[in-house]
Amino acid sequence: MNKKGFTLIELLAVIVILAIIALIATPIILGIINDARDSAKKRSAELVYTGVQYAYTTSLYQTTEGEVVGTPTLKTIYSNLEIENMQSKAYDPNEEAATSIKIKTDDGVECTVEPSDSDFTVDCGDYLDKKSVSTGQKIS
Numbered sequence: 001m002n003k004k005g006f007t008l009i010e011l012l013a014v015i016v017i018l019a020i021i022a023l024i025a026t027p028i029i030l031g032i033i034n035d036a037r038d039s040a041k042k043r044s045a046e047l048v049y050t051g052v053q054y055a056y057t058t059s060l061y062q063t064t065e066g067e068v069v070g071t072p073t074l075k076t077i078y079s080n081l082e083i084e085n086m087q088s089k090a091y092d093p094n095e096e097a098a099t100s101i102k103i104k105t106d107d108g109v110e111c112t113v114e115p116s117d118s119d120f121t122v123d124c125g126d127y128l129d130k131k132s133v134s135t136g137q138k139i140s
Contacts, residue, residue, distance in 0.1 A: 037107075038127075044105040045124035049131055051103075052113055052122050055080030056133045074098055074115060 059076040078101055101113040111124040119134030 041105075041107055041109050042127045044107055044109045045111060045128035048103050048105065048109070048111045048124060049122045049128060049133075051081060052077065052120060053133050056120060072120070074101055074113070077101060077113060077120065 055077045056072050058080050059072040081101070081103070099114065103111045103113065105111075109124055109127050111122055111128075114121050114123070116132075119132040121130055121132050122128070123130045
């Protein structure tokens with residue numbers, strides 16, 4: 001008699017082989033997904049920095065003598081970030097005592113913008129080293 005089909009042992013062997021392949025592939029795939037997520041967050045942090053640079057430079061202008069004129073403040077930076085549709089939180093532009101702007105991106109990156117003598121510092125935690133946005137001149 002000629003029976004067609006697989007035996008129980010053959011089916012179990014195939015299932016075991018597929019399980020081994022799944023055990024090997026799952027951590028690799030999860031690692032790739034996590035790397036892509038971290039890369040996206042780093043890119044978001046870079047975009048926040050670029051946005052702050054843009055907001056900073058739009059609050060300045062140069063005279064014909066090359067002198068930088070303008071007073072970038074947290075309020076003007078915040079206003080320019082709002083124009084760029086960046087999600088800014090934890091800062092009230094009407095509150096003069098505010099010392100920083102907190103920016104949170106859609107993928108959860110939180111950055112802080114703080115003023116100093118001649119620049120603004122952008123800190124996005126682990127996703128981007130602390131960077132300064134500056135003209136190189138003291139803002140009066």
